[in-house]
Amino acid sequence: MFSNIKERFISAIAPDLPPLPGAGERRIGAGSGHLHNSPHQRLRFGGSGSQPLPDKFPYARPPFLQLLTADELRASADHNVRPIIVPRDINLLPWGTGYAECVNSGKSEWNEDQGAFCRQVLSDPEHKHPDLPYTYFGIFDGHAGYGAALAASHQFHHILHEKLVDCLELLLPRDVDPSSGGGDGIQLNPTFPHPIYFQRRVTKDELIIGALESAFFNMDSLIAQDNDRYRDAGGCTACVSLFIDGKMYVANAGDSRAVLCQRRATPDRQQTDTHSSIEPDPLEVSCYPVPFSADHTPETERERLLNVARLKPQLMGQHYVAMEYAKRPHIKDMGQRILCRQGTMRGWTYKTLTREDLRMPVVNGEGKRSRLLGTLGVTRGFGDHDLLAINTGIQIKPFLTPHPDVRQRDLTQVVCISDEDNRDGDYGVLVMATDGLWDVSENEGVARIVFQTLSKYPTEKHRYTMVAQELVARARGKINDSGHWRLADSKAAATVDDISVIVIPVSQYYKEHVEWTQNYKRDLEHRRRQAQANMAQEAVTVLNGVMAEEAQVVEEEEEGEVVVHEARTSQKPQQVEDGVDETLVVELAPSLEQVQLKDKDSAAFDIGKKDNDKDKEASTTRQHLQQQFQKGRKGKGKH
């Protein structure tokens, strides 16, 4: 019967097409979480025909789970038992990061979620700057196939890495001491404009956010490019976190979610410890979630979707209407007044019902049941390039976007009193999970379970894995005698979807950053000393040959200068870092002089200024000297 509907439906939308090509090129949405729970169809037009296309990546679970054999894969996808899979080697993930997953109850043969992580280092090819390490985690919830999520888990971090490398020179800390050879940071690459020439202020934050955003777009295009060569990948959501330079960034497209679970260090807690009196669970009141992403569903993105429909009505064909009705219009109501709102209206108004109003709204349903074009329950992410709407065959992709929203947290600004022993509470524990978890869990409840579980296992190496496992176990629930999955603490339905959870101890990345900063400063100091030694040597060599008389003066002055610079750096290393690292400033050229004045104190911009305006300001002896030093260096470099 099912195939009957299918055939009829196909001939309705594409009567001229030959019979369906191989099974590999079609998907029947058997109630995949994001898809409407009825048959829908994807077709590849102009496909070559009978030969099914290969998978780009063979189906697998995330490598850190080490489910290497087909037998293990098969066992992990047991829909009757839904085993909770955790990494068997805890050391494969950084800092004891927790991970747990569980397959759906049978709506798709395989777990269509994927997780990924990567620890990488951004290094300056000329090794003039210390390496900048970063850590990335990603979670991808696939629908209508596992291909897109699998591709994203394999490829996204490579794209992101490229994007970060692209702006490497602006991200790497600048060597702020002029005596170390002046504008190394500036002259690093002559073709790359120094931020001082930018028309706008561009912060490091914006560079990293931009890297994430553009990586999302590239990932989506990559899946589009592979569309003709490989089996239809379906689509997926993407939720990504990036820890870099003492900050945490979360980029999300779709209905997976990242929540930072925090806990206040409450005085009650200490009291209970000492008096051990009976008090309400302090975790109840002290835990709180901070959302780090917003879900993108037809309901939350109603405005954007209706704008797309309004601007390009042809995308709706003759099948949809960009309206919302207080009550579903019926043919018998024709000519009567009905409460509705048009396009992106917030309030409601009356209109007289016409035939057009009987078309399906672009967005219908509410909450988790809201659907775009009656088909899709998620509105951002990768893939879905071939997805057609149920019953109408309208292309859905133009309504979708891979654009993520990106949120950021500066870990260096977190206040954490070491005596309180509340690092996880202060810095937070980042829980990233697919909608399998969030469909049946509130953010508050998740935050509570995080800290309950952590306090249950205060020292275990795998305590964050225990958290992830506990969260998955609760969302999956238990199967009852009639074969339905129910939550343990109520009769409510548990999720039947795939569930994946990553639990990240954020404080570790602050610790890592502090260590890195210390190493970096040591390294910098070392470089400086070396540079100074070299420069003095060079100066002597150069000046000896050129002007023997002046050379003596130079040496004396040079020594004096070293002292000045050392004093300067030791006085305010923090300030220098703030001024330079945070904002790679950048004003319009006419106000250049102003900038120079403003930044008179900043050593870094001292260099820039001198370097750029050499001709103008080469009147003082100091300037003169520096120029000569640089000439000397350059000269030496050429030999």
Added chain:
Amino acid sequence: MSYAYLFKYIIIGDTGVGKSCLLLQFTDKRFQPVHDLTIGVEFGARMITIDGKQIKLQIWDTAGQEAFRSITRSYYRGAAGALLVYDITRRETFNHLTTWLEDARQHSNSNMVIMLIGNKSDLDSRREVKKEEGEAFAREHGLVFMETSARTAANVEEAFINTAKEIYEKIQEGVFDINNEANGIKIGQQHSPTNPSLPGAGGAAGAANGGCC
């Protein structure tokens, strides 16, 4: 490789009794003296032959720690056989058998075959539980009993295979409903041509099989 039946096993018992080592010895024929704690569940598989029929054993090796108990309980469902393991050199692991057995009986299907295993028989000098005690416990609760050593591989093969034989007999007697996968038995491709295969391996057949109507 095709099989006539797939039997699902679960290995249970206190932490440190050698569950993972038994599995490793059976599937890989090797012994790993230092084994990390099992967190959650691990899987193993091996093909055996009974009565001329290829039978695949899919074995779920569970974490023994108390903290995992509530999660491992959910794995009893859908197992055709269970190996209940204690350590002959640690009496408390023997004393806990009753709790394990209650758990297993409560959460599994009633036909599940349970094999009682006293592991580490190579450490006879440190023995705390007599073989006769194991035998008596098994008799009392209607279990099959065997002492094994994952280190020397003694009786390991037999433990897994004898359990399979028992399950196979029950199938022949018609005790098991083999069409209900929740009983831990699956009919292989030799019997059912529509058995889903791994994607990639079986071409496009796998992914389109998403359990609809």
